Amino acid sequence: MQNFEQFLLNNLPQSQSIHPTYESALHNMLKAGGKRFRPALLLGVVKAYNPLLIESAYHGAYAIELLHTYSLIHDDLPAMDNSPLRRGHPTLHVSYDEVTAILVGDALNTYAFEILSEAPFSDETKVKLIKELSSNGGLNGMVLGQAIDCYFENKPLEIEDIKILHTNKTAKLIAASLKMGAIIVAQENIANELYNFGIKLGLLFQIQDDILDVTQSTQEAGKLTNNDEDKNSFVTILGLDKAMSEANLLADELINEMQSFDESLQRELSSMLITYINRHKN
Amino acid sequence: MQNFEQFLLNNLPQSQSIHPTYESALHNMLKAGGKRFRPALLLGVVKAYNPLLIESAYHGAYAIELLHTYSLIHDDLPAMDNSPLRRGHPTLHVSYDEVTAILVGDALNTYAFEILSEAPFSDETKVKLIKELSSNGGLNGMVLGQAIDCYFENKPLEIEDIKILHTNKTAKLIAASLKMGAIIVAQENIANELYNFGIKLGLLFQIQDDILDVTQSTQEAGKLTNNDEDKNSFVTILGLDKAMSEANLLADELINEMQSFDESLQRELSSMLITYINRHKN
Numbered sequence A, B: 001m002q003n004f005e006q007f008l009l010n011n012l013p014q015s016q017s018i019h020p021t022y023e024s025a026l027h028n029m030l031k032a033g034g035k036r037f038r039p040a041l042l043l044g045v046v047k048a049y050n051p052l053l054i055e056s057a058y059h060g061a062y063a064i065e066l067l068h069t070y071s072l073i074h075d076d077l078p079a080m081d082n083s084p085l086r087r088g089h090p091t092l093h094v095s096y097d098e099v100t101a102i103l104v105g106d107a108l109n110t111y112a113f114e115i116l117s118e119a120p121f122s123d124e125t126k127v128k129l130i131k132e133l134s135s136n137g138g139l140n141g142m143v144l145g146q147a148i149d150c151y152f153e154n155k156p157l158e159i160e161d162i163k164i165l166h167t168n169k170t171a172k173l174i175a176a177s178l179k180m181g182a183i184i185v186a187q188e189n190i191a192n193e194l195y196n197f198g199i200k201l202g203l204l205f206q207i208q209d210d211i212l213d214v215t216q217s218t219q220e221a222g223k224l225t226n227n228d229e230d231k232n233s234f235v236t237i238l239g240l241d242k243a244m245s246e247a248n249l250l251a252d253e254l255i256n257e258m259q260s261f262d263e264s265l266q267r268e269l270s271s272m273l274i275t276y277i278n279r280h281k282n
Helices: A004-010 A022-031 A037-049 A051-075 A098-117 A123-137 A142-151 A159-184 A188-215 A234-238 A240-258 A263-277 B004-010 B022-031 B037-049 B051-075 B098-117 B123-137 B142-151 B159-184 B188-215 B234-238 B240-258 B263-277
Strands: none
Touching: A004 A037, A004 A051, A022 A051, A022 A098, A022 B142, A037 A051, A037 A159, A037 A188, A037 A263, A051 A098, A051 A123, A051 A142, A051 A159, A051 B098, A098 A123, A098 B051, A098 B098, A098 B123, A098 B142, A123 A142, A123 A159, A123 B098, A123 B123, A142 A159, A142 B022, A142 B098, A159 A188, A159 A234, A188 A234, A188 A240, A188 A263, A234 A240, A240 A263, B004 B037, B004 B051, B022 B051, B022 B098, B037 B051, B037 B159, B037 B188, B037 B263, B051 B098, B051 B123, B051 B142, B051 B159, B098 B123, B123 B142, B123 B159, B142 B159, B159 B188, B159 B234, B188 B234, B188 B240, B188 B263, B234 B240, B240 B263
Protein backbone atom coordinates (compact mmCIF):
# COMPACT_ATOMS: atom_id res chain seq x y z
CA MET A 1 0.00 0.00 0.00
CA GLN A 2 1.28 3.47 -0.84
CA ASN A 3 1.65 5.88 2.04
CA PHE A 4 0.16 9.38 2.07
CA GLU A 5 3.34 11.04 0.84
CA GLN A 6 3.43 8.74 -2.19
CA PHE A 7 -0.27 9.38 -2.81
CA LEU A 8 0.32 13.12 -2.74
CA LEU A 9 3.27 12.89 -5.14
CA ASN A 10 1.26 10.64 -7.48
CA ASN A 11 -1.65 13.07 -7.44
CA LEU A 12 0.04 16.41 -7.90
CA PRO A 13 -2.08 18.80 -9.98
CA GLN A 14 -1.57 18.28 -13.72
CA SER A 15 -1.62 21.27 -16.02
CA GLN A 16 0.10 21.17 -19.36
CA SER A 17 -0.11 24.36 -21.34
CA ILE A 18 1.98 26.92 -23.17
CA HIS A 19 2.96 28.36 -19.78
CA PRO A 20 6.45 26.97 -19.21
CA THR A 21 6.63 27.16 -15.39
CA TYR A 22 3.02 27.02 -14.19
CA GLU A 23 2.87 23.29 -13.46
CA SER A 24 6.22 23.17 -11.68
CA ALA A 25 5.15 26.19 -9.62
CA LEU A 26 1.96 24.35 -8.64
CA HIS A 27 4.06 21.40 -7.47
CA ASN A 28 6.85 23.34 -5.81
CA MET A 29 5.55 23.88 -2.30
CA LEU A 30 3.51 20.64 -2.23
CA LYS A 31 6.68 18.66 -2.94
CA ALA A 32 8.69 20.63 -0.40
CA GLY A 33 7.59 18.33 2.39
CA GLY A 34 6.44 19.83 5.65
CA LYS A 35 5.22 17.85 8.61
CA ARG A 36 1.90 16.73 7.03
CA PHE A 37 0.50 17.17 10.52
CA ARG A 38 -3.11 17.82 9.46
CA PRO A 39 -3.24 14.80 7.12
CA ALA A 40 -1.76 12.64 9.90
CA LEU A 41 -4.56 13.69 12.26
CA LEU A 42 -7.30 12.86 9.76
CA LEU A 43 -5.65 9.57 8.82
CA GLY A 44 -5.10 8.62 12.47
CA VAL A 45 -8.82 8.89 13.15
CA VAL A 46 -9.66 6.85 10.04
CA LYS A 47 -7.13 4.14 10.88
CA ALA A 48 -8.52 3.87 14.40
CA TYR A 49 -12.08 3.20 13.27
CA ASN A 50 -11.88 1.73 9.78
CA PRO A 51 -8.42 0.99 8.39
CA LEU A 52 -9.99 -0.27 5.16
CA LEU A 53 -10.91 3.31 4.31
CA ILE A 54 -7.38 4.63 4.60
CA GLU A 55 -6.66 4.95 0.89
CA SER A 56 -9.95 6.74 0.23
CA ALA A 57 -9.17 8.98 3.19
CA TYR A 58 -5.97 10.12 1.48
CA HIS A 59 -8.19 12.28 -0.75
CA GLY A 60 -9.60 14.07 2.29
CA ALA A 61 -6.15 14.46 3.83
CA TYR A 62 -4.82 15.82 0.55
CA ALA A 63 -7.59 18.42 0.36
CA ILE A 64 -6.63 19.73 3.81
CA GLU A 65 -2.93 19.81 2.88
CA LEU A 66 -3.83 21.77 -0.28
CA LEU A 67 -5.71 24.38 1.72
CA HIS A 68 -2.91 24.59 4.29
CA THR A 69 -0.26 24.90 1.56
CA TYR A 70 -2.09 27.67 -0.29
CA SER A 71 -2.36 29.59 2.98
CA LEU A 72 1.39 29.32 3.58
CA ILE A 73 2.11 30.58 0.05
CA HIS A 74 -0.15 33.60 0.50
CA ASP A 75 1.01 34.31 4.08
CA ASP A 76 4.59 34.47 2.82
CA LEU A 77 3.80 37.06 0.09
CA PRO A 78 5.64 40.40 0.13
CA ALA A 79 2.44 42.22 1.16
CA MET A 80 2.04 39.88 4.16
CA ASP A 81 5.00 38.30 5.99
CA ASN A 82 7.44 38.77 3.10
CA SER A 83 9.18 35.49 4.00
CA PRO A 84 12.10 34.26 1.89
CA LEU A 85 12.02 30.68 3.19
CA ARG A 86 9.41 27.99 3.84
CA ARG A 87 9.77 24.27 4.48
CA GLY A 88 13.50 24.81 4.01
CA HIS A 89 13.02 26.07 0.44
CA PRO A 90 12.85 29.54 -1.11
CA THR A 91 9.24 30.75 -1.10
CA LEU A 92 7.32 30.82 -4.40
CA HIS A 93 7.47 34.56 -4.89
CA VAL A 94 11.27 34.24 -4.57
CA SER A 95 11.70 31.19 -6.86
CA TYR A 96 9.19 32.50 -9.41
CA ASP A 97 7.47 35.83 -8.85
CA GLU A 98 4.64 37.42 -6.94
CA VAL A 99 2.05 36.81 -9.67
CA THR A 100 2.87 33.11 -9.63
CA ALA A 101 2.64 32.92 -5.84
CA ILE A 102 -0.78 34.58 -5.81
CA LEU A 103 -2.16 32.41 -8.63
CA VAL A 104 -0.73 29.12 -7.37
CA GLY A 105 -2.29 29.87 -3.98
CA ASP A 106 -5.64 30.60 -5.64
CA ALA A 107 -5.40 27.42 -7.70
CA LEU A 108 -4.61 25.17 -4.72
CA ASN A 109 -7.46 26.71 -2.72
CA THR A 110 -10.00 25.81 -5.42
CA TYR A 111 -8.31 22.46 -6.14
CA ALA A 112 -8.95 21.31 -2.56
CA PHE A 113 -12.67 21.35 -3.33
CA GLU A 114 -12.23 19.73 -6.73
CA ILE A 115 -10.34 16.87 -5.04
CA LEU A 116 -13.15 16.42 -2.49
CA SER A 117 -15.84 16.53 -5.18
CA GLU A 118 -14.09 13.67 -7.02
CA ALA A 119 -13.04 11.60 -4.00
CA PRO A 120 -14.25 8.01 -3.57
CA PHE A 121 -16.87 8.83 -0.95
CA SER A 122 -20.65 8.94 -1.03
CA ASP A 123 -22.09 12.28 -2.12
CA GLU A 124 -23.35 12.77 1.43
CA THR A 125 -19.86 12.38 2.85
CA LYS A 126 -18.33 14.61 0.18
CA VAL A 127 -20.76 17.41 0.97
CA LYS A 128 -20.08 17.14 4.71
CA LEU A 129 -16.33 17.26 4.13
CA ILE A 130 -16.60 20.26 1.78
CA LYS A 131 -18.76 22.09 4.33
CA GLU A 132 -16.29 21.38 7.11
CA LEU A 133 -13.22 22.37 5.13
CA SER A 134 -14.73 25.52 3.67
CA SER A 135 -16.22 26.78 6.92
CA ASN A 136 -13.04 26.24 8.93
CA GLY A 137 -10.59 27.21 6.19
CA GLY A 138 -12.46 30.25 4.94
CA LEU A 139 -13.82 33.62 5.87
CA ASN A 140 -14.81 32.72 9.43
CA GLY A 141 -11.79 30.51 9.98
CA MET A 142 -8.26 30.49 8.67
CA VAL A 143 -8.61 33.60 6.49
CA LEU A 144 -10.15 35.65 9.31
CA GLY A 145 -7.25 34.64 11.56
CA GLN A 146 -4.71 35.84 9.04
CA ALA A 147 -6.67 39.08 8.53
CA ILE A 148 -6.67 39.76 12.28
CA ASP A 149 -2.99 38.87 12.53
CA CYS A 150 -2.02 41.31 9.77
CA TYR A 151 -4.35 44.09 10.86
CA PHE A 152 -3.07 44.09 14.44
CA GLU A 153 0.61 43.92 13.58
CA ASN A 154 2.29 46.55 15.77
CA LYS A 155 -0.96 46.86 17.78
CA PRO A 156 -0.70 44.63 20.87
CA LEU A 157 -3.83 42.60 21.62
CA GLU A 158 -5.15 41.27 24.91
CA ILE A 159 -4.46 37.58 25.49
CA GLU A 160 -8.12 36.65 24.92
CA ASP A 161 -8.04 38.27 21.48
CA ILE A 162 -4.77 36.54 20.65
CA LYS A 163 -6.55 33.27 21.39
CA ILE A 164 -9.33 34.27 19.01
CA LEU A 165 -6.72 35.16 16.39
CA HIS A 166 -4.98 31.80 16.61
CA THR A 167 -8.15 29.77 17.04
CA ASN A 168 -9.06 31.05 13.61
CA LYS A 169 -5.66 31.22 11.97
CA THR A 170 -4.35 27.82 13.08
CA ALA A 171 -6.62 25.82 15.35
CA LYS A 172 -9.79 25.55 13.25
CA LEU A 173 -8.09 23.75 10.35
CA ILE A 174 -6.40 21.36 12.78
CA ALA A 175 -9.73 20.73 14.50
CA ALA A 176 -11.40 20.23 11.12
CA SER A 177 -8.76 17.61 10.23
CA LEU A 178 -9.80 15.45 13.17
CA LYS A 179 -13.50 16.02 12.53
CA MET A 180 -13.18 15.19 8.83
CA GLY A 181 -11.57 11.90 9.86
CA ALA A 182 -14.61 11.18 12.01
CA ILE A 183 -16.94 12.07 9.13
CA ILE A 184 -15.15 9.68 6.76
CA VAL A 185 -15.54 6.76 9.16
CA ALA A 186 -19.10 7.81 10.06
CA GLN A 187 -18.25 8.27 13.76
CA GLU A 188 -20.13 11.49 14.06
CA ASN A 189 -20.84 10.90 17.73
CA ILE A 190 -17.21 11.78 18.48
CA ALA A 191 -16.88 14.52 15.84
CA ASN A 192 -17.51 17.45 18.18
CA GLU A 193 -15.35 16.09 20.97
CA LEU A 194 -12.49 15.67 18.50
CA TYR A 195 -13.11 19.13 17.09
CA ASN A 196 -12.86 20.74 20.53
CA PHE A 197 -9.74 18.72 21.29
CA GLY A 198 -8.31 19.94 17.96
CA ILE A 199 -8.96 23.58 18.82
CA LYS A 200 -6.91 23.22 22.00
CA LEU A 201 -4.26 21.27 20.14
CA GLY A 202 -4.07 24.01 17.52
CA LEU A 203 -3.66 26.69 20.16
CA LEU A 204 -0.89 24.70 21.80
CA PHE A 205 0.70 24.26 18.39
CA GLN A 206 0.72 28.03 17.88
CA ILE A 207 2.13 28.79 21.33
CA GLN A 208 4.87 26.27 20.61
CA ASP A 209 5.59 27.87 17.24
CA ASP A 210 5.88 31.23 18.97
CA ILE A 211 8.25 29.74 21.54
CA LEU A 212 10.32 28.01 18.87
CA ASP A 213 10.45 31.25 16.90
CA VAL A 214 12.58 32.77 19.63
CA THR A 215 14.49 29.63 20.66
CA GLN A 216 15.24 28.04 17.25
CA SER A 217 17.52 29.21 14.46
CA THR A 218 16.17 29.77 10.94
CA GLN A 219 18.11 26.70 9.81
CA GLU A 220 16.59 24.43 12.46
CA ALA A 221 13.06 25.65 11.68
CA GLY A 222 13.33 25.68 7.86
CA LYS A 223 11.64 29.07 7.86
CA LEU A 224 12.61 32.55 8.98
CA THR A 225 12.63 32.72 12.80
CA ASN A 226 13.03 35.60 15.24
CA ASN A 227 10.67 37.70 13.15
CA ASP A 228 7.64 37.88 15.43
CA GLU A 229 8.52 41.06 17.37
CA ASP A 230 5.81 43.11 15.68
CA LYS A 231 3.30 40.26 15.77
CA ASN A 232 0.76 39.29 18.37
CA SER A 233 2.59 36.14 19.36
CA PHE A 234 2.03 34.51 22.73
CA VAL A 235 5.68 35.16 23.56
CA THR A 236 5.66 38.87 22.73
CA ILE A 237 2.54 39.40 24.85
CA LEU A 238 3.11 36.97 27.72
CA GLY A 239 6.91 36.72 27.74
CA LEU A 240 8.75 33.44 27.23
CA ASP A 241 8.24 32.08 30.76
CA LYS A 242 4.51 32.65 30.88
CA ALA A 243 4.11 31.31 27.35
CA MET A 244 5.95 28.17 28.48
CA SER A 245 3.61 27.78 31.48
CA GLU A 246 0.57 28.27 29.23
CA ALA A 247 1.93 25.62 26.85
CA ASN A 248 2.57 23.21 29.73
CA LEU A 249 -0.93 23.74 31.06
CA LEU A 250 -2.54 23.08 27.67
CA ALA A 251 -0.27 20.06 27.15
CA ASP A 252 -1.42 18.55 30.46
CA GLU A 253 -5.07 19.15 29.60
CA LEU A 254 -4.68 17.52 26.20
CA ILE A 255 -2.89 14.46 27.57
CA ASN A 256 -5.63 14.17 30.14
CA GLU A 257 -8.40 14.43 27.53
CA MET A 258 -6.74 11.80 25.38
CA GLN A 259 -7.41 9.26 28.16
CA SER A 260 -11.10 9.39 27.31
CA PHE A 261 -10.51 8.56 23.62
CA ASP A 262 -11.54 5.11 22.43
CA GLU A 263 -8.70 2.65 22.81
CA SER A 264 -8.10 2.28 19.09
CA LEU A 265 -7.89 6.06 18.71
CA GLN A 266 -5.42 6.30 21.55
CA ARG A 267 -3.36 3.60 19.88
CA GLU A 268 -3.30 5.47 16.56
CA LEU A 269 -2.81 9.01 17.78
CA SER A 270 -1.14 8.93 21.21
CA SER A 271 2.49 8.49 20.30
CA MET A 272 2.38 11.08 17.51
CA LEU A 273 0.39 13.53 19.61
CA ILE A 274 2.59 13.18 22.68
CA THR A 275 5.64 13.99 20.56
CA TYR A 276 3.92 17.15 19.33
CA ILE A 277 2.45 18.04 22.67
CA ASN A 278 5.89 18.01 24.25
CA ARG A 279 7.87 19.59 21.46
CA HIS A 280 8.30 22.94 23.22
CA LYS A 281 10.04 21.20 26.12
CA ASN A 282 13.17 20.21 24.20
CA MET B 1 -40.31 36.88 -4.87
CA GLN B 2 -36.93 38.50 -4.34
CA ASN B 3 -34.70 38.89 -7.38
CA PHE B 4 -31.11 37.69 -7.54
CA GLU B 5 -29.64 41.06 -6.58
CA GLN B 6 -31.78 41.15 -3.42
CA PHE B 7 -30.80 37.55 -2.65
CA LEU B 8 -27.12 38.43 -2.98
CA LEU B 9 -27.46 41.49 -0.74
CA ASN B 10 -29.40 39.45 1.83
CA ASN B 11 -26.75 36.76 1.82
CA LEU B 12 -23.53 38.73 1.99
CA PRO B 13 -20.88 36.92 4.02
CA GLN B 14 -21.22 37.61 7.75
CA SER B 15 -18.12 37.94 9.88
CA GLN B 16 -18.19 39.85 13.11
CA SER B 17 -14.89 40.02 14.91
CA ILE B 18 -12.39 42.41 16.45
CA HIS B 19 -11.24 43.28 12.92
CA PRO B 20 -12.95 46.63 12.25
CA THR B 21 -12.98 46.57 8.42
CA TYR B 22 -12.89 42.90 7.43
CA GLU B 23 -16.63 42.42 6.96
CA SER B 24 -17.12 45.63 4.99
CA ALA B 25 -14.14 44.68 2.80
CA LEU B 26 -15.76 41.30 2.12
CA HIS B 27 -18.94 43.09 1.03
CA ASN B 28 -17.33 45.91 -0.92
CA MET B 29 -16.87 44.45 -4.38
CA LEU B 30 -19.94 42.15 -4.13
CA LYS B 31 -22.12 45.19 -3.47
CA ALA B 32 -20.48 47.20 -6.25
CA GLY B 33 -22.83 45.76 -8.83
CA GLY B 34 -21.44 44.52 -12.09
CA LYS B 35 -23.48 43.00 -14.87
CA ARG B 36 -24.20 39.69 -13.04
CA PHE B 37 -23.86 38.12 -16.46
CA ARG B 38 -22.86 34.64 -15.24
CA PRO B 39 -25.73 34.43 -12.73
CA ALA B 40 -28.14 35.56 -15.44
CA LEU B 41 -27.01 32.71 -17.71
CA LEU B 42 -27.47 30.08 -15.01
CA LEU B 43 -30.82 31.52 -13.96
CA GLY B 44 -32.02 31.77 -17.56
CA VAL B 45 -31.49 28.03 -18.05
CA VAL B 46 -33.27 27.24 -14.78
CA LYS B 47 -36.21 29.49 -15.60
CA ALA B 48 -36.58 27.87 -19.02
CA TYR B 49 -36.89 24.33 -17.65
CA ASN B 50 -38.15 24.64 -14.09
CA PRO B 51 -39.11 28.10 -12.84
CA LEU B 52 -40.05 26.63 -9.47
CA LEU B 53 -36.37 26.06 -8.77
CA ILE B 54 -35.37 29.65 -9.36
CA GLU B 55 -34.88 30.62 -5.70
CA SER B 56 -32.79 27.52 -4.99
CA ALA B 57 -30.80 28.30 -8.12
CA TYR B 58 -29.83 31.70 -6.66
CA HIS B 59 -27.38 29.76 -4.43
CA GLY B 60 -25.65 28.34 -7.50
CA ALA B 61 -25.63 31.70 -9.25
CA TYR B 62 -24.20 33.33 -6.13
CA ALA B 63 -21.37 30.78 -5.95
CA ILE B 64 -20.35 31.63 -9.52
CA GLU B 65 -20.52 35.37 -8.82
CA LEU B 66 -18.33 34.83 -5.72
CA LEU B 67 -15.68 33.04 -7.77
CA HIS B 68 -15.85 35.68 -10.50
CA THR B 69 -15.60 38.51 -7.96
CA TYR B 70 -12.59 37.02 -6.17
CA SER B 71 -10.85 36.71 -9.54
CA LEU B 72 -11.46 40.39 -10.33
CA ILE B 73 -10.07 41.42 -6.93
CA HIS B 74 -6.89 39.38 -7.43
CA ASP B 75 -6.50 40.37 -11.10
CA ASP B 76 -6.56 44.02 -10.05
CA LEU B 77 -3.75 43.59 -7.45
CA PRO B 78 -0.59 45.70 -7.81
CA ALA B 79 1.43 42.58 -8.75
CA MET B 80 -1.04 41.83 -11.58
CA ASP B 81 -2.96 44.54 -13.47
CA ASN B 82 -2.52 47.18 -10.76
CA SER B 83 -5.98 48.61 -11.54
CA PRO B 84 -7.33 51.53 -9.56
CA LEU B 85 -10.96 51.09 -10.63
CA ARG B 86 -13.45 48.23 -10.96
CA ARG B 87 -17.22 48.26 -11.40
CA GLY B 88 -16.94 52.03 -11.18
CA HIS B 89 -15.46 51.88 -7.67
CA PRO B 90 -11.91 52.08 -6.32
CA THR B 91 -10.41 48.59 -6.18
CA LEU B 92 -10.01 46.88 -2.80
CA HIS B 93 -6.27 47.36 -2.54
CA VAL B 94 -6.91 51.09 -3.05
CA SER B 95 -9.85 51.42 -0.63
CA TYR B 96 -8.22 49.18 1.99
CA ASP B 97 -4.79 47.70 1.34
CA GLU B 98 -3.08 44.89 -0.51
CA VAL B 99 -3.32 42.42 2.39
CA THR B 100 -7.07 42.97 2.53
CA ALA B 101 -7.45 42.49 -1.23
CA ILE B 102 -5.51 39.21 -1.16
CA LEU B 103 -7.40 37.85 1.86
CA VAL B 104 -10.86 38.92 0.72
CA GLY B 105 -10.18 37.22 -2.61
CA ASP B 106 -9.09 34.05 -0.82
CA ALA B 107 -12.15 34.15 1.41
CA LEU B 108 -14.63 34.59 -1.46
CA ASN B 109 -12.98 31.75 -3.40
CA THR B 110 -13.51 29.31 -0.50
CA TYR B 111 -16.94 30.77 0.31
CA ALA B 112 -18.23 29.84 -3.14
CA PHE B 113 -17.85 26.18 -2.18
CA GLU B 114 -19.30 26.70 1.28
CA ILE B 115 -22.39 28.25 -0.34
CA LEU B 116 -22.77 25.27 -2.69
CA SER B 117 -22.28 22.76 0.15
CA GLU B 118 -25.16 24.39 2.05
CA ALA B 119 -27.47 25.08 -0.89
CA PRO B 120 -30.99 23.59 -1.03
CA PHE B 121 -30.09 20.87 -3.56
CA SER B 122 -29.67 17.13 -3.26
CA ASP B 123 -26.16 16.02 -2.29
CA GLU B 124 -25.75 14.59 -5.78
CA THR B 125 -26.52 17.95 -7.39
CA LYS B 126 -24.28 19.81 -4.94
CA VAL B 127 -21.33 17.56 -5.76
CA LYS B 128 -21.87 17.99 -9.51
CA LEU B 129 -22.02 21.77 -9.14
CA ILE B 130 -18.89 21.87 -6.98
CA LYS B 131 -17.03 19.72 -9.50
CA GLU B 132 -18.11 21.96 -12.37
CA LEU B 133 -17.25 25.21 -10.64
CA SER B 134 -13.90 24.02 -9.28
CA SER B 135 -12.72 22.46 -12.51
CA ASN B 136 -13.63 25.46 -14.67
CA GLY B 137 -12.71 28.13 -12.12
CA GLY B 138 -9.46 26.58 -10.96
CA LEU B 139 -6.04 25.45 -12.02
CA ASN B 140 -7.06 24.17 -15.46
CA GLY B 141 -9.53 26.97 -16.04
CA MET B 142 -9.77 30.57 -14.93
CA VAL B 143 -6.54 30.60 -12.92
CA LEU B 144 -4.53 29.05 -15.76
CA GLY B 145 -5.89 31.71 -18.12
CA GLN B 146 -4.77 34.51 -15.82
CA ALA B 147 -1.35 32.84 -15.40
CA ILE B 148 -0.89 32.66 -19.18
CA ASP B 149 -2.10 36.24 -19.57
CA CYS B 150 0.41 37.56 -17.02
CA TYR B 151 3.31 35.38 -18.16
CA PHE B 152 2.99 36.45 -21.80
CA GLU B 153 2.55 40.14 -21.13
CA ASN B 154 4.92 41.88 -23.56
CA LYS B 155 5.40 38.57 -25.41
CA PRO B 156 3.00 38.46 -28.38
CA LEU B 157 1.18 35.14 -28.82
CA GLU B 158 -0.22 33.52 -31.94
CA ILE B 159 -3.98 33.89 -32.34
CA GLU B 160 -4.57 30.19 -31.51
CA ASP B 161 -2.76 30.61 -28.18
CA ILE B 162 -4.72 33.78 -27.43
CA LYS B 163 -7.86 31.71 -27.88
CA ILE B 164 -6.49 29.16 -25.40
CA LEU B 165 -5.70 32.00 -23.00
CA HIS B 166 -9.20 33.45 -23.10
CA THR B 167 -10.99 30.11 -23.25
CA ASN B 168 -9.43 29.51 -19.83
CA LYS B 169 -9.48 33.01 -18.41
CA THR B 170 -13.01 33.99 -19.40
CA ALA B 171 -14.94 31.42 -21.40
CA LYS B 172 -14.83 28.37 -19.11
CA LEU B 173 -16.59 30.10 -16.22
CA ILE B 174 -19.24 31.46 -18.59
CA ALA B 175 -19.69 27.98 -20.06
CA ALA B 176 -19.87 26.48 -16.57
CA SER B 177 -22.63 28.96 -15.67
CA LEU B 178 -24.88 27.58 -18.42
CA LYS B 179 -23.96 23.98 -17.61
CA MET B 180 -24.60 24.48 -13.89
CA GLY B 181 -28.06 25.73 -14.79
CA ALA B 182 -28.65 22.52 -16.74
CA ILE B 183 -27.42 20.45 -13.76
CA ILE B 184 -29.81 22.19 -11.38
CA VAL B 185 -32.84 21.43 -13.57
CA ALA B 186 -31.54 17.90 -14.35
CA GLN B 187 -31.36 18.57 -18.10
CA GLU B 188 -28.02 16.92 -18.49
CA ASN B 189 -28.75 15.96 -22.07
CA ILE B 190 -28.21 19.60 -23.06
CA ALA B 191 -25.36 20.28 -20.62
CA ASN B 192 -22.52 19.76 -23.09
CA GLU B 193 -24.21 21.62 -25.92
CA LEU B 194 -24.74 24.58 -23.58
CA TYR B 195 -21.16 24.33 -22.35
CA ASN B 196 -19.77 24.50 -25.89
CA PHE B 197 -22.08 27.41 -26.71
CA GLY B 198 -20.79 29.12 -23.55
CA ILE B 199 -17.17 28.69 -24.58
CA LYS B 200 -17.87 30.51 -27.85
CA LEU B 201 -19.93 33.12 -26.03
CA GLY B 202 -17.07 33.67 -23.59
CA LEU B 203 -14.59 34.14 -26.40
CA LEU B 204 -16.88 36.65 -28.08
CA PHE B 205 -17.26 38.39 -24.73
CA GLN B 206 -13.49 38.73 -24.47
CA ILE B 207 -13.04 39.99 -28.03
CA GLN B 208 -15.74 42.57 -27.33
CA ASP B 209 -14.00 43.62 -24.09
CA ASP B 210 -10.79 44.05 -26.05
CA ILE B 211 -12.61 46.13 -28.66
CA LEU B 212 -14.35 48.23 -26.01
CA ASP B 213 -11.02 48.72 -24.24
CA VAL B 214 -9.84 50.80 -27.18
CA THR B 215 -13.18 52.39 -28.11
CA GLN B 216 -14.63 53.21 -24.65
CA SER B 217 -13.49 55.73 -22.08
CA THR B 218 -12.63 54.66 -18.53
CA GLN B 219 -15.77 56.41 -17.32
CA GLU B 220 -18.06 54.55 -19.73
CA ALA B 221 -16.52 51.18 -18.83
CA GLY B 222 -16.29 51.69 -15.05
CA LYS B 223 -12.78 50.29 -15.17
CA LEU B 224 -9.47 51.45 -16.54
CA THR B 225 -9.51 51.25 -20.35
CA ASN B 226 -6.83 51.74 -22.99
CA ASN B 227 -4.42 49.69 -20.89
CA ASP B 228 -4.12 46.55 -23.01
CA GLU B 229 -1.14 47.56 -25.20
CA ASP B 230 1.22 45.12 -23.46
CA LYS B 231 -1.43 42.40 -23.25
CA ASN B 232 -2.31 39.64 -25.64
CA SER B 233 -5.66 41.14 -26.53
CA PHE B 234 -7.42 40.27 -29.76
CA VAL B 235 -7.12 43.89 -30.84
CA THR B 236 -3.37 44.22 -30.24
CA ILE B 237 -2.72 41.01 -32.21
CA LEU B 238 -5.35 41.22 -34.95
CA GLY B 239 -5.89 44.95 -35.16
CA LEU B 240 -9.28 46.58 -34.58
CA ASP B 241 -10.78 45.75 -37.98
CA LYS B 242 -9.93 42.06 -37.92
CA ALA B 243 -11.03 41.80 -34.30
CA MET B 244 -14.36 43.30 -35.35
CA SER B 245 -14.73 40.76 -38.18
CA GLU B 246 -13.86 37.92 -35.80
CA ALA B 247 -16.48 39.22 -33.34
CA ASN B 248 -19.08 39.49 -36.12
CA LEU B 249 -18.34 35.95 -37.26
CA LEU B 250 -18.70 34.52 -33.75
CA ALA B 251 -21.84 36.57 -33.18
CA ASP B 252 -23.43 35.10 -36.32
CA GLU B 253 -22.48 31.57 -35.28
CA LEU B 254 -23.96 32.04 -31.84
CA ILE B 255 -27.21 33.50 -33.11
CA ASN B 256 -27.44 30.59 -35.50
CA GLU B 257 -26.80 28.02 -32.74
CA MET B 258 -29.43 29.60 -30.55
CA GLN B 259 -32.07 28.57 -33.13
CA SER B 260 -31.59 24.95 -32.06
CA PHE B 261 -32.25 25.71 -28.37
CA ASP B 262 -35.54 24.47 -26.94
CA GLU B 263 -38.25 27.08 -27.31
CA SER B 264 -38.45 27.87 -23.61
CA LEU B 265 -34.68 28.40 -23.48
CA GLN B 266 -34.82 30.72 -26.47
CA ARG B 267 -37.59 32.65 -24.75
CA GLU B 268 -35.54 33.07 -21.54
CA LEU B 269 -32.12 33.75 -23.02
CA SER B 270 -32.52 35.19 -26.51
CA SER B 271 -33.21 38.82 -25.80
CA MET B 272 -30.46 39.08 -23.17
CA LEU B 273 -27.99 37.17 -25.31
CA ILE B 274 -28.69 39.15 -28.46
CA THR B 275 -28.01 42.38 -26.57
CA TYR B 276 -24.67 40.99 -25.43
CA ILE B 277 -23.83 39.39 -28.74
CA ASN B 278 -24.25 42.71 -30.51
CA ARG B 279 -22.67 44.98 -27.94
CA HIS B 280 -19.48 45.56 -29.94
CA LYS B 281 -21.51 46.97 -32.81
CA ASN B 282 -22.62 50.12 -31.03
